[in-house]
Amino acid sequence: MNTDKKVAIVVVTYNRLKLLLQAIDALLKQTYTNADILIINNASTDETEETLKPYAQRGDILYFNTGENLGGAGGFNFGLRTAYEQGYDYYWMMDDDSIPTPTALAEMMKADEALKGQYSYLASYVFWKDGSPCKMNAPRIADDWINDAALAEKGVMRIQKSTFVGFFTKKDIVEKVGLPIKEFFIWSDDTNYCWRCNEVAPGYLVVDSKVEHRIVSNVNADIITDDTDRLARYVYAFRNRYYNYRMVGSAKNYKIYVFKKFMKILTKSKNQKWKRIRVMMKGVRAGKHFNPPIEYVTKREKVKS
Incomplete structure (x- = not known):
């Protein structure tokens, strides 16, 4: 080596x-x-x-x-x-x-x-x-x-x-x-x-x-089951995921993903169902126009039109 x-x-x-x-x-x-x-x-x-x-x-x-x-x-x-x-x-x-x-x-x-x-x-x-x-x-x-x-x-x-x-x-x-x-x-x-x-x-x-x-428990973070005091951070999750789906041209699949989450919150969440849905939809709305720049470590040449 x-x-x-x-x-x-x-x-x-x-x-x-x-x-x-x-x-x-x-x-x-x-x-x-x-x-x-x-x-x-x-x-x-x-x-x-x-x-x-x-x-x-x-x-x-x-x-x-x-x-x-x-x-x-x-x-x-x-x-x-x-x-x-x-x-x-x-x-x-x-x-x-x-x-x-x-x-x-x-x-x-x-x-x-x-x-x-x-x-x-x-x-x-x-x-x-x-x-x-x-x-x-x-x-x-x-x-x-x-x-x-x-x-x-x-x-x-x-x-x-x-x-x-x-x-x-x-x-x-x-x-x-x-x-x-x-x-x-x-x-x-x-x-x-x-x-x-x-x-x-x-x-x-x-x-x-x-x-x-060394995380506390071996589970995936999920808005469906997470503690209510942690819900606010899921705005980032849904916003950022929307951006990623848009980046690869899969906005339709993102909408399917959100719909499935909506249904699972309604059927599986044990409390604060509508609060979870409001947080999710806040992230979705934020993601629709979320378009942050990619920073580069070297100068990028402008492409001539």
Whole structure:
């Protein structure tokens, strides 16, 4: 394995200090050592900044404060841009409650060599604390994965999308597709980014690159069942999803998706059914004209008409 490739490990954090310290500890134990840990603090209001000062002074991490809470999408936009501007060629992105096994990054670098760089992104295998696959981070296997079936012997499988927990990409891809859309704030920013990457080159799951996601419960977030005090955030979910469907020319399928959610809320939600529907429809209305720009790390030449 070529160890000359320098990796920026981009971790976005917000008010989750205890888990963040566990994540940093795991990252410092990676067997692939030609990497720097970039902590992107989304203006946490707990003691994150003070606690991380000794880590930064020792050189264990590189620390950046965004100055305001930009959400996960904005944090990864900030972090990926920062890593690019710092001169790194490879980027491994994750949340502050992501705990990689010691060889997780080394397995990414092995896959990079096996694929001879012919990919747009790689995804770690994300599991929950009981060892089962983490549902919210399950990748979508590509319909044409069989065309690359020989790679399965090397623990690599073609996928259509993954999440930003254990997401690995490289400089030339970021130059081509730009940065995550910060205006998404939360939800669907990683799906959007994967779809943009897929237009350049395939993405792959690296089965032996393993990351534990220490979320409270192993369930997908869903407006149908989520706690009522968390409903407001689903405006972002429905708005951003609408944008993604429009991006790939599937606005009709989005309407079918919303109708199915509407019916399931009516039949399966145990409380606040109309509040859930109002939140959903607020997101739908917002998504109809939501058209944020894609930021690029290099200047784009204007296409002559």
